[in-house]
Amino acid sequence: MxxxxxxxxxxxxxxxxxxxxxxxxxxxxxAPENSMLYMASLQDSNGHHLCGGFLIREDFVLTAAHCDPRITHVVLGTHDLKSVNDDNKISIKDKYKHESYKEVKTGNDIMLLKLSKKVSLNGRVQTIxxxxxxxxxxxxxxxxxxxxxxxxxxxxxxxxxxxxxxxxxxxxxxxxxxxxxxxxxxxxxxxxxxxxxxxxxxxxxxxxxxxxxxxxxxxxxxxxxxxxxxxxxxxxxxxxxxxxxxx
Missing domain, CATH: 2.40.10.10 (Trypsin-like serine proteases)
Structure with a gap:
């Protein structure tokens, strides 16, 4: 075009x-294998990648508010989504969308995801x-x-x-x-x-x-x-x- x-x-x-x-x-x-260890794949119940996110605390991921529909869990600790196992998956306990968010074009496109448990920080998973x-x-x-x-x-x-x-x-x-x-x-x-x-x-x-x-x-x-x-x-x-x- x-x-x-x-x-x-x-x-x-x-x-x-x-x-x-x-x-x-x-x-x-x-991305180099041992880089960006804070990256999270936000997925639906069928394991389909929907959005990205990033770990800011052992139990919280930050992402965009417009990613809300259908996400059920996050995947941490891998750059390769073909190698995901149960150890990589953490379910989402709560979603905190910014209270002023209505739609992308009006702004406040930010959301926090409370994970169901704290993840262990190690050589595969880190916060940013x-x-x-x-x-x-x-x-x-x-x-x-x-x-x-x-x-x-x-x-x-x-x-x-x-x-x-x-x-x-x-x-x-x-x-x-x-x-x-x-x-x-x-x-x-x-x-x-x-x-x-x-x-x-x-x-x-x-x-x-x-x-x-x-x-x-x-x-x-x-x-x-x-x-x-x-x-x-x-x-x-x-x-x-x-x-x-x-x-």
Whole structure:
């Protein structure tokens, strides 16, 4: 599809309220085996991968609110979804969707999953720290997931990762026309890399911290507009308040 046609299609989709949720890593590479040990695959009762997420405490996974339907458990401790066993699976006890979330295009696309038990942190499973404040200027960040690697393709079994750069929010807003509050833009603009459509709920990792949650994009193999993430730093109070009763 010609870039102009894709832009026109995008604005039509936005008008209709149907921006694309992230579900593919485009032009990435296999994640090294002992990296990103915080990554979680969110699955349904049949073991189908639906979304990504990331472990922030032994009993909590952070993800996107739009991932809520049908997920029943998370898989931790493996990059290869063909090698999942009962030891990797942890059921979800409770879901805490942000109270202001209505739909992706209006923002607050963030959710905490309370696991049924605490997981053991070891050489296969680790947590990832969250930012302590707002983003500084960052150039090199990463996003990862198990989504398809091309539009219309099937999900992959091996975790893939791609490098992306933060995009100025003014530039991002200009390209999109409008954006919800509390978002970060990275990748997908002026490049053929990003989550177009990246794995929903997965982390945007900069300097070893999970600064964003994959939320939405335009869709397509080579996006013309930036990829959009929920800005985790804007929800630290909500996250801490949700975790507090379980300490």
């Amino acid at each position: 010609h870039p102009l046609d894709k832009c026109l299609l995008f604005h039509l989709l936005m008008y209709l309220g149907r921006s694309a949720d992230g579900s593919e890593i485009i032009n990435g590479e296999l 720290p969250l930012p302590t404040s707002g983003m500084n200027n960052q150039d090199a960040c990463q996003v990862a997931g198990w989504g398809a690697i091309e539009t219309g393709g099937r999900a992959v079994d091996d975790l893939r990762v791609v490098d992306v750069s933060i995009i100025n929010l003014e530039v991002c807003t200009k390209e999109w026309g409008r954006l919800p509050a509390n978002v970060i833009c990275a990748g997908g603009y002026g490049t053929d890399k990003g989550f177009c459509r990246g794995d929903s709920g997965g982390p945007l990792v900069c300097n070893g911290k999970a600064v964003g949650v994959v939320s939405f994009d335009i869709g397509g193999n080579y996006p013309d507009v930036p990829n959009v993430y929920t800005d985790v730093s804007k929800y630290l109070t909500w996250i801490n308040d949700t975790l507090k009763p379980y300490k």
